[in-house]
Amino acid sequence: MTDTLAPSNPRRFTALDVFRGLTIFLMILVNTAGPGAPAYATLVHAKWFGFTLADSIFPTFLFAMGNAMSFAGRRRIDTAPYLTRLFKRGAIIFTLGFLMYWFPFVTHTDAGWAPIPFALTRVPGVLQRLALCYVAAGLLVRWLTVRQILIASAVLLLGYWAMLVFLSPPGMAFDKFGTVGTRLDLWLFGPGHLYKKDGGFDPEGLLGTVPAIVNVLAGYLAGLAVQRGGDLSRTIRSMAIIGVVLIASGLAWSPWFPLAKKLWTGSYVLLTIGIDCIALAAIIALVEIAGVKRGTRFFIILGRNPLAIYLFSELFVTAINMIDTGADGGLYGWIGIELFQRIAPGAFGSLLCAFAYTMLCWAVGWWMDRKGLILKA
Template identity: 75%
Template structure:
């Protein structure tokens, strides 16, 4: 008979598998093969709307909250706890900035010169992770579960009120007219924002407030797994909460539209619900049914997510610095090889899969040597 009562020190394989799946999908979406449009579900919604790609970043935040709940099982004094929290957040933020600045130099009419700081993006994926990690780490240190839930509600409703109340009339959900975009432009200027959206940044400062709730949700899910007297019952409750959150997000969407780039409250509830359902399903298969076949593939990604994500973003940049008749090396491989093998979205997907497997191989090599990048 299987004992479903979790031990206070046990780390669930399912949580690392969840994180590994998230990293796998993140690389797959971020490095779609060139030469043809990717499948629509692997491309972020242009503004209002939702695709599979839109579920990935909040899942990374949710996984961060999961990991935080396990890391805090051992009590640490306040001063070293805060110092470590701030240091890790700072390192992740700086890594994110350096990732956008990379390769640091550019070639022009005057030869090689430094890429100007004034044109380097400041917000970004890792930067948002860092800010959410810092805020959530401070909140969960001193708040009870009920207080965390209350803070989550305040963040979502407060963000809604700020957008509606401080944006110009009718501009609350406009990409360039909402108050968050104006705040980013005022604080950072267009040179430091996302270049592809011409003055709008999908990881802007104001949108970080509701994103904190995704981390808090992951923390509470991890806490439930640890504290539940019976894992099967906890898993069923997690699935029910997931369904309720999905329903709540859809019900809120007529007034607060689902939009990943704006990180709306309805989007937060929807993605939290999806993550609860996904985590419950993974726990049911791995922990309750005891099916461990194939888990190592995702564990390799889940144990070293920061290193593998950084490699995936930097290596594709390096490949495209090497000139070919079709552009960079990655562009050439995607067009000349994969588009000739399978034209269209299938070829784009195969190219992304091949690159994702290269990143997995790097993770496998690091795992064999016990190399883990910790901020």
């Protein structure tokens, strides 16, 4: 990292752990909606164009990762070990994501259990995008100044827009299957290695990673501003104002570059960064300035071990759904339908089921925290 980016305040901010923990909490809640009834619409991703609460969570995870990166960069290290650690961590996170989608490595067929072939295992994914964004952002912040990072962010967003518009077939720039991003994924990975539920379109495809890097860079700059700012109150006021401007800019751009999480459009990037700036400023105001501590430990537990808790949330629900319970499918399906839908039929029962599972994941995080276990890639 260049000297111009070196933060001058070594203080650790509890609010950033709370911010990250809240993100993990919402991510698990959305990803494990209880079966038996449709979830609340705001907890479901927009089918294509549009925006819901669920659509804000993944970019917030990237933003939080950028925050953490700014703190990790407080101690300068030589280039060789920096790059070694950067690429090693990126490779581990990518591999964990790949194995997570391959899990449980076997499937039940009419002839019994059979291994899931590598040819049908998804390559892109949530952790894979995190890994690629982490490495790309890590390279940029190592050698660029703040001003250069801002310029690079603009180039990434405008460059992605240009690739969609000029490299896609006419009229297909924002078409799910006609856009150049989908064509690139099909050519590079083949349909067997892509998301299985959307007919050949992968929402974490390779090209969409380009604008997602900006979410990480924005989180990095926000973390840097918090550390370097002399007056914290003034810093968070500025952050909130910037957030409002970014939200307005994203909405203003959306008629030409529609809001679409699955396409990760530039307008979506500006909107989500704006929301994150306001949310982070609000949490800092409450925790660091107003001194509100009650309830913070709940989210800190999640924020300290986000990778481990996220992996557990994805793997455990897959594992228990391997237990066949008949008409309801797997065990998680049975719990959602036979227990929570009986308690509260409809979307509220689905939410209660997801909340109960999220609390189970929190309990695992609490146990790891008590034992001092931190999963670091």
